Ligand SMILES: C[C@](O)(CO)[C@H](O)COP(=O)(O)OP(=O)(O)OC[C@H]1O[C@@H](n2ccc(N)nc2=O)[C@H](O)[C@@H]1O
């Protein structure tokens with residue numbers, strides 16, 4: 669019998685998410701500085717008589733178990749490319765919040781892709797795997813590579829970003845998710861309402877912040893705290909005004925920076941060290957402004973075979 673393959677893939681926070689105007693294809697050009705953080709989903713691939721998805725973990729009931737699951741789509745895409753049948757059981761041990769702006773589905777897609785590639789011995793090159801990742805979603809290539817990277821285009825064109833130390837983070841997990849397309853739409857609506865325009869023809873190209881990249885390179889948490897930014901934050905707050913209370917609670921507890929993670933509603937807090945992170949997490953939990961709070965560190969590795 670073929671042994672199961674287990675792959676772990678990380679969640680992300682966007683330390684800079686600069687959003688350009690709406691493109692004719694419905695996406696936005698980004699200068700997206702991704703940082704992989706140490707919260708992981710684990711995908712186990714086992715040979716089966718058909719494609720089957722199961723999920724476990726506290727949020728498992730929110731994970732689709734049909735072909736809409738990004739892990740299933742990853743297996744199907746790899747099988748199609750190599751003329752194989754996607755006869756595999758993918759079990760997702762889910763620890764990344766669902767629809768939380770932390771790329772949980774993308775992590776599962778990258779993990780499933782690597783797991784099936786290993787299980788089936790397809791031997792796809794890194795470039796081929798990245799190509800399939802980009803077809804599956806804008807965040808998926810980063811889930812495969814991890815660490816830190818600048819995503820251009822719709823976020824799928826990655827350039828490595830150097831990091832010089834460990835950053836300590838707290839994530840406040842909200843009740844219920846936010847749909848990514850709705851948050852981008854709200855961003856467009858707010859821009860149009862403010863009179864600045866919202867199309868790619870009207871807005872300048874988004875650019876990465878030199879100060880932010882330098883802070884990552886030198887491992888300087890204070891400098892990073894001063895440089896983080898998220899152009900989707902106003903839209904996430906507009907759709908979920910209570911997130912302002914969560915951000916305030918973390919800041920009052922001593923976080924060096926507080927921002928919405930990607931499209932939200934998870935809020936991310938940078939802390940000076942592990943102890944400070946724990947203080948912020950405890951304060952967030954007792955504030956009642958989130959469902960739970962998790963502490964972790966970054967950068968974390970990308971999708972990795974662990975067994
Ligand atoms: C918010 C982020 O998580 C930041 O990393 C990503 O930009 C979202 O990446 P994702 O969830 O992988 O998104 P995709 O599955 O590629 O796209 C979902 C939808 O989000 C919107 N979308 C996504 C990426 C992008 N650069 N511009 C967009 O406008 C589009 O409406 C798209 O139809």
Ligand SMILES: Nc1ncnc2c1ncn2[C@@H]1O[C@H](COP(=O)(O)OP(=O)(O)OP(=O)(O)O)[C@@H](O)[C@H]1O
Nearest residue numbers: 737738766767768769770771772773774776807848
């Ligand atoms: N493996 C998966 N895990 C979780 N959700 C999935 C998965 N596959 C598909 N989905 C669907 O995708 C939606 C968004 O899930 P996901 O957890 O990836 O959101 P997200 O973390 O906000 O994404 P991102 O940060 O990339 O915008 C879910 O509501 C669910 O319907």
